[in-house]
Amino acid sequence: MEDQATLQSAVSFNLNGEPVLVEAPFGERLSESLRERCGARDVKIGCNAGDCGACTVLLDGAPVCACLTPTHQVADAEVETPAGLARIDRYAQRLTTAFARHGAAQCGICTPGMLASAVALLRAAPSPTLEEVQDALGGVLCRCTGYRSILDAVVAAGQGEELPVAISGGVGAASARVDGVAKLSGAELFGDDVAPAGAPVVKVLRSPYPRAAFTLGDLDAFIAQTPGLICVLTAADVPGENSFGVIPGFEDQPVFAESEVRFRGEAVAAFVGEAEAMRSFDPDTAPIEWREASAVMTITEACAAGTPHLHAHASQNVMCQGYVACGDAEAGLAAADVVVEGAYSTSFVEHAYIEPEAGFARVVDGRIEIASCTQAPFMDLEAVARILDVSPQQVRILPTAVGGGFGSKLDLSVQPYLALAALKTGRPVRMAYSRQESMQSTTKRHPAEIRLRIGATSDGRVCGFDFEGGFNTGAYASWGPTVANRVPVHASGPYYIQNYRARSRAIYTHCPPSGAFRGFGVPQSAIAQETLFDQLAAKLDLDPLEFRLMNALDNGVRTVTGQSFDTGVGVRACLKALAPKWRVARDAAQAVNAARVSGRSPLRRGVGLAAGWYGCGNTSMPNPSTIKAGITPDGALTLHLGAVDIGQGSHTVIAQIFAEAIGVALHDLSFVGADTDITPDAGKTSASRQTFISGNAARLTGEVLREKVLRLCNASGEATLEILPGSGRLQVLDGAQRHEIALREMPVDSDGYALAALESYDPPIKPLDANGQGDPYAQFGYAAQIAEVDVDMTLGLVTPVKFIAAHDVGRAINPMLVEGQVTGGVAQGLGMALMEEFIPGRSENLHEYLIPTIGDMPEVETIIIEEADAHGPYGAKGLGEHVLIPTAPALFNAIRHASGACITRAPATPDRVLAAINAAREA
């Protein structure tokens, strides 16, 4: 018996109804066996620790985490994977339809796990209640949707809803996503899904210390002794610059540290080895001598006198500063009737997308090709060429589907290691970050230390505002300069402030690099400004909403940078839309609390409010997008999708705009995905710029292509186009007249198109002067949100019970996608406000680092406001980042309303809230 057990490594089970025999080493996880030995890449790996549920499969009908199930434990069992279910299970088919209709898959990386869990539920309870769905999906994390669309979709599927999914309609239609089908069938390929099984694997050796000097041992001997290892890469193997960064002039992060590391998780070497051997290879066994040195982890430490400098160029560890001033802040404060002030601090926030960074690279005809998840293919291309010391033409980036980005996948991660490994070995190579590696080494939201004083006159007008913010930018620059520039422009909030001064500094520390995260520092500054606004209102005995309305920006009123807009300033409209709901909610809270007091309940209801604004596009810097489209001789109308869709739906939005401009239905379009060889540069997916900027490029491209078609047949502007793929013809109906264009007879361009257009758009901006005066953005988006919470006065526990979010999007190109962005953004704001705190070395996994689960997200009522913008395509504005700006301050204001506790530190974990409640009682 025993010998038999130890020798036998093959295991047989049924996979999606078919018997399989899998040869796997003992102890291999089912997730690994399914993905690499059975080709079931629909099973995703997000954490490998039972925390995220992305790997959920059905084992004899019950959902289990494949990553915690040894393959040999499933002998003779029935295993069903999401793709198998989608193919054959009737519940899965209903669910995928409902998911598409409800926009329940954004990036789609959590979707397989959600679907598997939901199928198991529907089999047991065909028409589940919302609570039953919540319980059944409790073990699957989603970072994009805020869960509500998923809950709705599963409940709807249970009620037998099988309405067809529309992929049609132009601007304003709640069309299903154009890229939705693959996300629901399990066919979508993310960063770790493209490499062939068996490709050599790259693993990085990282620093266990925040600051240390090191000496590498005899790595050649180590390679020779370790079976399966092919080679090692260190700084010596970097042919070009051993540095990268995202902002020209700030490329300060080495691919491999050379003699000293500046943060825990910094790369010092990478090993390439055969796939089987790398499964058990641990880079920490490599010979290296570490000499730990004392590290500076906070802004205060880094700025203290005598602290060593992380980088020679940054005296006092100040990486860069930002400044905006108008009027005279001190004089304004001196003239104020009431002044409030506060000191605030926030934590590192981890993006925690469910897909860790991953990719695949190979050398093709002497060029390097990298397929990986990314938000910025053209930036990757430039950066990799610089590291390899080759011309950009020698690099091709093929973005895979992105399982969540939120800003962090703008920076390089796996790309340089993959490129160097492919070049050195001459073989195709792959790598996927472990969850810990992803959390240790990629960028975070900047922790902020903010001091703010605001004064107002007794008539309720803000008359003086003095803001000072320090931002912990970690060991390397990344997007720190952007944060330093954006914050002073936005710290006023969407209000008219005559006398204003805002200073920001980004400070180097021995922490992981802080970079871009939805909002670039603005969510942090909004916490200070919006909670102090509530305190000011209280001192002035004004209703918080009334007070905000009194100070809100308007068309024609200048912002703190002296910019004014003729149209599109929508904050007042947002606040007004909330006004009736605000009064109802505040009154209801009063009634609820009265009952609770008499019933001796420890709970108190609170209702809070906050507003926010956000400039779309780069701050006072050009950031063009180019969009290409063409009609093939066959008659297909093809749109090149150069912008990366990270789940927010930009492919769909851009396609809807293009379809509207050229005058066809959305389903008439075919697409070619982002590929730096064939799609022009649509810029990075960040700064909420894709709808606005790439959208405008798509509109121009559509208009130009339409013009070309109409001119060919002399048709009027009213004519309609009929796309007939495969026919070789294009029909134009102009009133009673029917024109036919014989496409096959036309000459084709270098892309093979009979007709094509390529247009660019760059928003009009003006640089900021020394006082930060100028036109930093061509448009702002605006928002205001209400948060209703219950606070347990004995536990410090805050439970959000409802959000009402009013968002001015200029024009909702796709209302379903708008709602998806809003709910997802609110969820991230909730996480930042109440639970998320990344501590290097302590919370480098998804059980210590908490993100909202399906049980944490209450209903979100979205109110779409459309104050058309002069520059936006059809009036549309960006949205992606605006959504989470008001959420944290609205929650903090609600906590204060409920309990009297004044929250000045994010996240407001229960212990901090309880301490603040006790402090408020004593005061």
Added chain:
Amino acid sequence: MIPAKFEYHRPDTLSEAVALLAHHGDDARVIAGGQSLTPMMKLRLAAPGHLVDLQAIAELRARGSVAGFVKIGATCRQAELITDESISRLCPLLREAALQIADPQVRNMGTIGGNVANGDPGNDMPGLMQCLNAVFALQGPKGGREVAARDYYEAAYVTSAADDEILTLIKIPTPPIGHGWAYEKQKRKIGDYATAAAAVLLTKTNGVCDSASIAMTNLGETPLFAEEAGKLLVGSTLDEAALKAAAKAAVAITEPAEDGRGPVEFKRAVAEVMLLRALKRAAGRAQ
């Protein structure tokens, strides 16, 4: 990153499993649902050379109620416990607590035996078993023995079971009809271990408490059985003052450690709230 060189055994009988453990000594470890062991192996907190899988052993899966005891085989899964109506009727506390453990996927694999044998102070079942005064049956090369749950836990991950002993069965004295029960767990999110949790089982006759048992989770290196606190309640009418006094007495024996769930004083405060809530609910349920 599971060590490459280890071997896996899937015996069909308990005696084979015991023999395997005896043969491989320190180098062997049993695996049940793997929901605690697999993450530990990944983090190299555990690196056994031989894994002995208990899942194929039919006799370890049986459960039922016999002669005044609810008996639960070690490899009974948490999800099975939740859906077992007869056990839930006899001892509703088990279901109430099991529902607060982890998430559906983990409960579908994780076993009761693994949960109590693991020795992690964060596990919920050990405190529960102390509250219920359960007895664990162990089987080793030298035969079988029984250890009371209240004597089983020595320190974090250290129990009174020897490395070559397998926990085979959990025996719970069936609580009297009309007993009151409650499990109160404060956690930060779905799937989280407790910041503090309290289990309470009590009985009363004519409004006077005649037995009370209180235990706590994740407030020390081991689960904590608050014997004195329970005694304080006996003879009382379970009035507010008595419940408060019992909760205070229970909090007095806690030794929480500061971690991501909060500082020590906060945990004590949460523990007191959990205890009071559990006591109140149990008192309200007792007939």
